[in-house]
Amino acid sequence: MTAVMIGYARTSTTDQKAGLDAQLRDLEAAGCTKLFKEQLSSVAKERPELDRALEFVREGDVLVVTKLDRLARSVADLVAITKALKAKGVELRVMSMGGERFDTSTPTGKLMLNLLASIAEFERELMLERQREGIAKAKADGKYKGRAPTARSKAEKVLALKTEGKTPAEIQVALEISRASYFRIIKESA
Template identity: 60%
Template structure:
């Protein structure tokens, strides 16, 4: 059985998640797990559910290695967990080819691709840090505006009217935790 896993880092990446689901379905995945959470989180519930769902002989299918792990070490740890269950990992985005962990050559290729992806991410973060430092030095970087706190009065007004925190968050386009923070129920 082929078990698909799709992930985007944020909830505003709907098109990316839909594209992954489409590709996984086209590959013939029997079951799909998907979530919209950062890959840096130590626990990703849907990924854990997908791995738990695997049975001997199954394959976990992802579109790209970075949808599964952020570092080479993490990717290889996932490969070992999957192999320990008697299963394989299949990656679709290999220039029209798929890459699986069924052979030593594939595992080598996977390790190299993961290392390149990790290197690219590190370079991107380094450039981002340099850009922020330069902007701060020039007095142009002020950080993100605190959107929720700017709406604190509206949050409190809606709460006083009996509107639930979840509904307040939807109406104002802010996170539910931000609603609680504006209401003084969560430490800043």
């Protein structure tokens, strides 16, 4: 029985289309016949495509990711994922590490995987720290204004449509705003 290679790709935002495309290209080149992809932050509580991938894999399969940080958000998260894979008899391959397989059934394999996850988590924390420092400097220099509020800029339109008798759902669809944004605008106008 030949192993089926299942690929999982993730980027943190929908703006990172090139990064997602590169991951998918690399996974296909590695021989993945089934791909799961999503564009959301690793800190999101739900990662539905990862859940689907973990449900999809069968004994003898190999779950392939391009980098460890695309799979897990922390060491504890990685341990939980690898434990679920091991219980199903599925191997993990991380391409950025030469495509090596990790035998997490051995103490050395567990140590290596945890060390690599710790390093990835450390790198992520350093990157976030540099990002916060850069934002603080830009704010101090008066160059950073933050993300432009999208829904709040539509407050007048929301109130006008409400006055016209439109339902909250109709207004949300028409102005492409969330339910929470709609009710926040209504509450702030009261």
